[in-house]
Structure formats: structure tokens, C-alpha cells
Amino acid sequence: MTENQSFEQQVPSLVRVEDRVLRVAVATSEHGTSLSPAGMEQGIAALRAAGPEIGAVLLVGEGANFCAGGNVLGFAAAEDRSAHLLDIANLFHDFVRELDEAAVPVVAAVHGWAAGAGMSLALLADIALGGPGTKMRAAYPSIGFSPDGGMSWTLPRIVGQARAREIIMTDAVIGADEAVRLGLLSRLVADGEIQSEALRLARTLAHGPTSSYATIRSLVAGSAQRTLSEQLDVEAAAISAAASSPIGIEGVDAFVEKRRPDWDSVRES
Missing domain, CATH: 3.90.226.10 (2-enoyl-CoA Hydratase; Chain A, domain 1)
Known part of the structure; x- marks a missing residue:
């Protein structure tokens, strides 16, 4: 099971x-x-x-x-x-x-x-x-x-x-x-x-890039409590972290290789 x-x-x-x-x-x-x-x-x-x-x-x-x-x-x-x-x-x-x-x-x-x-x-x-x-x-x-x-x-x-x-x-x-x-x-x-x-x-x-969606939800929800400058800092930290995450690596590699990202295989690995 x-x-x-x-x-x-x-x-x-x-x-x-x-x-x-x-x-x-x-x-x-x-x-x-x-x-x-x-x-x-x-x-x-x-x-x-x-x-x-x-x-x-x-x-x-x-x-x-x-x-x-x-x-x-x-x-x-x-x-x-x-x-x-x-x-x-x-x-x-x-x-x-x-x-x-x-x-x-x-x-x-x-x-x-x-x-x-x-x-x-x-x-x-x-x-x-x-x-x-x-x-x-x-x-x-x-x-x-x-x-x-x-x-x-x-x-x-x-x-x-x-x-x-x-x-x-x-x-x-x-x-x-x-x-x-x-x-x-x-x-x-x-x-x-x-x-x-x-x-x-x-x-x-x-079946999409779920970690990306989680960050999007968090960024949008927290934006009302931040100044633009503070939001830019949070966005920079988030996109930097995404770049070395399994989802981020798969997304960039798939783009370069001209194929559809396989998000499910990344989650299961």
C-alpha cells in the first residue's frame, strides 16, 4: 500500500x-x-x-x-x-x-x-x-x-x-x-x-511546481505588511533559494533542453 x-x-x-x-x-x-x-x-x-x-x-x-x-x-x-x-x-x-x-x-x-x-x-x-x-x-x-x-x-x-x-x-x-x-x-x-x-x-x-506555488502564496500574503523595498529583499531571497531547489533545477534544465518539466519525478526522487 x-x-x-x-x-x-x-x-x-x-x-x-x-x-x-x-x-x-x-x-x-x-x-x-x-x-x-x-x-x-x-x-x-x-x-x-x-x-x-x-x-x-x-x-x-x-x-x-x-x-x-x-x-x-x-x-x-x-x-x-x-x-x-x-x-x-x-x-x-x-x-x-x-x-x-x-x-x-x-x-x-x-x-x-x-x-x-x-x-x-x-x-x-x-x-x-x-x-x-x-x-x-x-x-x-x-x-x-x-x-x-x-x-x-x-x-x-x-x-x-x-x-x-x-x-x-x-x-x-x-x-x-x-x-x-x-x-x-x-x-x-x-x-x-x-x-x-x-x-x-x-x-x-x-502536478505543477508546488514549491513555487507555496512561495507565491507566501509572497502575496505577506506583501501587505511590507514596504516595496522589504518585499524586494524577500523576493530576492526566495528566487535565489528556488534556483538550487529540485523544482527550480528541473524547471531551468527543462527550458534549456527544450522539453516539458517533469515536476512529479522531481517530487518523487
């Missing part, structure tokens, strides 16, 4: 591994495609257990939508609503932290609605694919709540503080084309092809 097979057998039902891609179902048709606590729990465990056999993460919704937000009926039924929401938010945020700390690209297949927690998750992805029928909505003000899942952190960094406040406070419904224009989605594909195209993309990334 290989290391990858052993890992796959440990993955619960809402999480599975497909060709180096860790697929996490963040919502199911149960409770109207609301955020799945089981998906969060299983996703956290899988992300913490994942090693070099995982090259990308794919976030999907199983049902009519990517994720239509939190389970509001569950909120209403809770004996202590504040304690219940705190538990849900903490679980959700543990998942968000694991995604943020992952060294591999995160792809989201955003079909139907991405509302509330679903919009927060879409904003966290490195690449979020949608379709003509995709709609996004902050949704929190409609039930008198404020955002969770990092929306108040990610959205201002994508659209600016003023526009972020407007989008969240007015609870605007953002159509697919507008979501791409604003940078909330990366690009659109046919509605029926969102998950298949997202999986294809995630597989491509999973």
Missing part, C-alpha cells in the same frame, strides 16, 4: 483525494446547501493530515449551490444563540486558518449561490471559477449579523475598503459578470462545467 492510498482511506465521506487534489465539500443539499459543520470538521482533519502527496485543494458544494450561507434555522433553534454561533464561527475559522496556512493552491468551484459563509470561502480561494448563473451576496445584514469567515479582511483587499463596506452593508446581489469584474471570481465557464473545470485546473496545479 502506498502512502497516498493509506491517506485516502483515512479521509471521511465529505473529503476525498483525486489525483493529488484534496476535494472538500463545504456544503451539501442538507439544510439548503448551508455551510456544513461536518465538511468543516473533516476538512480541518484532512488539511492537518495532508503531506506532500497533496498538491492542491478543491472546494465544492454538493447540491444546488456552492454554499448558501449558514444554517439560519439552526441558529433560530439553538437554546443559547450566542454560544451556538460562537461554536459555529470558531469551527469555520479553524477551517479558514487551515486553508490560509496550506502550502498548495486552493481552487473553488462556485456554482449557484455563494452567500454569507459561501462568499467568504470563495474570496479565500487562490482561483475561484464561476458560471453565468453564479451569484454572490454578503447576506449577513439580512439577518442582523456581521461577517465571519474572513470576509471583512479579504473583501477590502480585493475591492478596497469603501466598496467592501458598500457591498456588505447594502447586502448587494452580485452577478457573475460583476463578480469577475470586481475580482471576486477569477473567470467564468459554462454553468454545467464549473466543477469539472475546477477539478481539471486543480489537478493541473497539483
